[in-house]
Amino acid sequence: MGPQSASALRKTNQIFEEEVVIRGNFNALESVYTENARILPPGAAMIEGRPAIKEFWQGAAASLNVTSIQLETVDVEFLGDTAVEIGRAMINTQSGSMAVKYVVVWKQEDGAWKWHIDIWNPS
């Protein structure tokens, strides 16, 4: 089991912010989401599994012209190999910014903390 600290989560969030969103490397989502992760995006059905989640983010980043996303942990509780995070995010696009809040249930997979359940909505 890896370190139980907010900094372990920060590392994963940074991969999402920098590698996925800024560099557009959607394969890096393998280091962000667990294999069986589920996301619950606003205005859409739940999406299950990493391949479908990759497709979702690729489509969303393109259609919204996302330029960057900043994630900020508001609160986190560790429960063994699970963690529950409440956070807020700023999604910056070519046409403006959207404030979002989220809950992520984290799991350890291959020694790294990853997003296992991910739900968000506009603030």
Place this chain on the structure above:
Amino acid sequence: MGPQSASALRKTNQIFEEEVVIRGNFNALESVYTENARILPPGAAMIEGRPAIKEFWQGAAASLNVTSIQLETVDVEFLGDTAVEIGRAMINTQSGSMAVKYVVVWKQEDGAWKWHIDIWNPS
């Protein structure tokens, strides 16, 4: 610690559906949410603590003319005195129905399972 089964959660969800939403008894939210619960409603800031949550639901039920809400557990994982539920809800109002999906982090409080973190968005 109470029973770790979906039926223990069902009991609490039923209080919300019947006592709170149908009968309009918002004090019954004390049996639904933990004292320090947080809700993350779409289009609003996070709301913390039972008194503020009561106010939120009272206002939402009135302004949307909610007639009933059905909650359905899609998946639940128990982690000691915490549980993580993914679910879907149908919110019925006098002007139509809205499908919603949610994640609730449950905690045991006073021997009962209650909603501790509650976030949802439209499907």
